[in-house]
Amino acid sequence: MSERIFLSAPHMGGEEIKYIQHAFDENWIAPLGPNVNGFEEDIQKYNSIPYAAALSSGTAAIHLALIILGVKKDDVVLASSFTFSATINPIVYQLAEPVLIDSEEETWNMDPELLEKSIKEYIAKGKKPKAIIFVHLYGMPGKIQEVKAISEKYEIPLIEDAAEALGSKLDGKPLGTFGDFGVYSFNGNKIITTSGGGALVSENKDWIDKARFLATQARDAAPHYQHSEIGYNYRMSNIAAGIGRGQMKVLNQWIENRRSNHDFYEKELKSLGFDFLYENDSAFSNRWLTCVLFSRVSNKEPEELRQDLEKYNIETRPLWKPMHLQPIFKNSKAYLSGVSEKLFQKGLCLPSSSSLTNEQKDLIIEKIKVFCK
Numbered sequence: 229m230s231e232r233i234f235l236s237a238p239h240m241g242g243e244e245i246k247y248i249q250h251a252f253d254e255n256w257i258a259p260l261g262p263n264v265n266g267f268e269e270d271i272q273k274y275n276s277i278p279y280a281a282a283l284s285s286g287t288a289a290i291h292l293a294l295i296i297l298g299v300k301k302d303d304v305v306l307a308s309s310f311t312f313s314a315t316i317n318p319i320v321y322q323l324a325e326p327v328l329i330d331s332e333e334e335t336w337n338m339d340p341e342l343l344e345k346s347i348k349e350y351i352a353k354g355k356k357p358k359a360i361i362f363v364h365l366y367g368m369p370g371k372i373q374e375v376k377a378i379s380e381k382y383e384i385p386l387i388e389d390a391a392e393a394l395g396s397k398l399d400g401k402p403l404g405t406f407g408d409f410g411v412y413s414f415n416g417n418k419i420i421t422t423s424g425g426g427a428l429v430s431e432n433k434d435w436i437d438k439a440r441f442l443a444t445q446a447r448d449a450a451p452h453y454q455h456s457e458i459g460y461n462y463r464m465s466n467i468a469a470g471i472g473r474g475q476m477k478v479l480n481q482w483i484e485n486r487r488s489n490h491d492f493y494e495k496e497l498k499s500l501g502f503d504f505l506y507e508n509d510s511a512f513s514n515r516w517l518t519c520v521l522f523s524r525v526s527n528k529e530p531e532e533l534r535q536d537l538e539k540y541n542i543e544t545r546p547l548w549k550p551m552h553l554q555p556i557f558k559n560s561k562a563y564l565s566g567v568s569e570k571l572f573q574k575g576l577c578l579p580s581s582s583s584l585t586n587e588q589k590d591l592i593i594e595k596i597k598v599f600c601k
């Protein structure tokens with residue numbers, strides 16, 4: 229059997245090891261050090277945003293954003309339903325109530341009209357939502373400008389979950405910089421990785437200072453360990469940040485590779501009846517994962533293709549199962565359009581690694597063509 233083709237594999241550029249070696253040489257084996265500072269500067273520069281905190285995960289970044297915005301027990305937080313559970317879990321860590329907003333058809337992300345409907349209803353009930361968490365799924369820019377306008381109109385802070393969208397842009401502006409807070413993830417399967425990690429970004433210096441404070445156990449300024457607040461151990465290590473500094477050097481190249489994966493799949497598969505998530509004129513997607521829809525493929529289901537490709541050691545995956553269909557969130561209030569459920573039923577994510585070779589891509593297409601015959 230040929231070597232496994234992964235959905236989204238880590239892809240080192242080569243310079244990561246130099247930063248790690250430097251950390252070893254200087255004995256900076258800790259959740260602070262020059263690589264952490266350097267990586268934060270890289271993230272700030274890349275996204276043209278003044279402040280960034282490097283953290284242990286994207287989930288930790290969302291959690292800290294909610295804490296800093298004062299989200300507490302029984303508060304309502306509006307969030308995209310079509311996402312990975314890590315978007316929603318931190319709302320529950322705060323004992324707040326997630327309210328799930330379905331997608332629109334065009335970008336597969338949160339529908340601004342449904343969002344506004346939910347806000348009006350909750351305000352009418354005397355329960356104004358405390359925050360909005362908006363996700364750019366698979367790297368595709370959602371309708372963030374519309375959502376930002378709604379967030380400003382009703383004065384509800386906006387957290388932009390750009391965990392999958394580092395390097396994507398809308399009208400030339402990096403995703404993650406539209407909201408009051410932006411969140412990135414450097415988990416092993418993301419567009420670049422620190423083995424595990426995340427970042428919280430903002431234009432508000434006080435908030436990012438506060439995030440660093442909370443992420444390092446909330447130590448007061450005192451020679452002894454003194455605490456006036458509950459802290460967290462959420463800081464990124466200097467080793468992980470060393471990987472991140474090397475990865476930032478290849479990020480643009482890896483985005484080009486993923487975009488060319490997508491273009492290749494589209495060219496080869498569109499005529500077989502598969503549909504894709506299309507970029508509009510103002511959008512630039514990092515194309516983290518290429519997803520196909522079986523919209524015009526008759527008598528075949530995505531799950532059949534998944535099992536078939538698995539026989540050749542090719543990994544594919546269904547689209548994210550919407551949160552309103554998850555057992556754990558079945559009692560959560562949801563504003564639905566039916567879009568994300570349909571995408572979940574009709575879609576499949578294809579191998580999308582930046583390290584995918586032409587031979588591997590040809591093999592995948594060959595097997596899909598045989599499957600469709």
Ligand SMILES: *Cc1c(COP(=O)(O)O)cnc(C)c1O
Nearest residue numbers: 285286287312314315391413415
């Ligand atoms: C990966 C991901 C997260 C969580 O990031 P971690 O670094 O794995 O904690 C959050 N939201 C979305 C949409 C993600 O894909």
